[in-house]
Amino acid sequence: MSCGGYIKTWTSWTDLNLGRRFEACEISRRNRGNRHHWEWLDASTCARGKELIPGLLRIMRAMEDDLKLIEEQKKEVEDKLKMVDREKKELEYKVGELGKQKRIGQ
Template sequence: MEPNCRCGTAAALKTSWTDSNPGRQFWGCMRFKDNRSNACNFHQWFDPPMCARSKAIIPGLLRRIRNLEDDAKKNEAAAGKIL
């Protein structure tokens, strides 16, 4: 069951992609960063804290995946031009 945030709405389950908490889920206000006067900064971790090793490895792995995906798109585009 999701918690309610300070502004009275149900909190949404979101995923952090920061280098310090990559892939870690948390409950946050659905109106966060919405620039509304009734938005709040509610934040509650859903996942347990990550170990230092995970924090060190995961950001690099995510960058490698992104780079490989970019390379794959470029290769597909180049292959399409050849055919």
Template sequence: MVFCSCGRLAVIKTSWTDGHPGRRFYACPIQGPCCRWIDWVDPPMCPRSIQIIPGLLRARNRNEASI
């Protein structure tokens, strides 16, 4: 079990930012400014994945929007 800095049981979320695409992290279950603690679950991705995944996500989103 992992707890955030405010003492709540942390949840696992997935980052879809360009810098950390698909990387999982622990976060406080309460969204908002009260507790901004995070801790990575996964190791950093290789540089090539960081280059490719955001482009694939943008292409998929464009395709879904056109349907």
């Protein structure tokens, strides 16, 4: 039975129905009454999938967190490298100036 509300497709992120799509009216998302539309679009995940998928998602999220950390560390190293390059250029300039002064003084 439908209430006439706007129907939208959603994805379940619970361990028992991970990745399983369903459609629901906007009202049934807030109130699971009998007059509102709510229906699974995908078949239930097999028992083995229900065992494996949550662990795989945890591993994937941990890897994504590790990647973010590595990207932050990479940016820090790149920033330090830029700073060292600037300092190197400044020192090369100063050495060049000292060389000019030494030649002038001779």
